Amino acid sequence: MTIQEAQKTVDEWIKNYGVKYYNEMTNFAILTEEVGELARLFARHFGEQSFKLGQEPQNIQEEIADEMADILFVLICLSNQMNIDLQEALEKNLNKKTHRDKERHINNPKLK
Numbered sequence: 001m002t003i004q005e006a007q008k009t010v011d012e013w014i015k016n017y018g019v020k021y022y023n024e025m026t027n028f029a030i031l032t033e034e035v036g037e038l039a040r041l042f043a044r045h046f047g048e049q050s051f052k053l054g055q056e057p058q059n060i061q062e063e064i065a066d067e068m069a070d071i072l073f074v075l076i077c078l079s080n081q082m083n084i085d086l087q088e089a090l091e092k093n094l095n096k097k098t099h100r101d102k103e104r105h106i107n108n109p110k111l112k
Contacts, residue, residue: 041057
């Protein structure tokens, strides 16, 4: 699925099941909430925090993937509402990074 196809699929899902898009501010708040849920998993699995007894996920990889998908879904909702072609935006962003950072990371001794 391309990013453009994902945008179309999410738009169709919203129209068929979600009734309508939440407004941009609500979706932005939901996006930050979803990022927080992913951060919670990372802090407990990769970081120094621990899960409360009985709250350990059965499959951490699946839990992380699900949270990432939630984030992507809401990000796509926001892009659809704002008429942003995410595929085009990503291509422009990668081009910008390539030109700006083409030697920066290669020459960074911290990355060797």
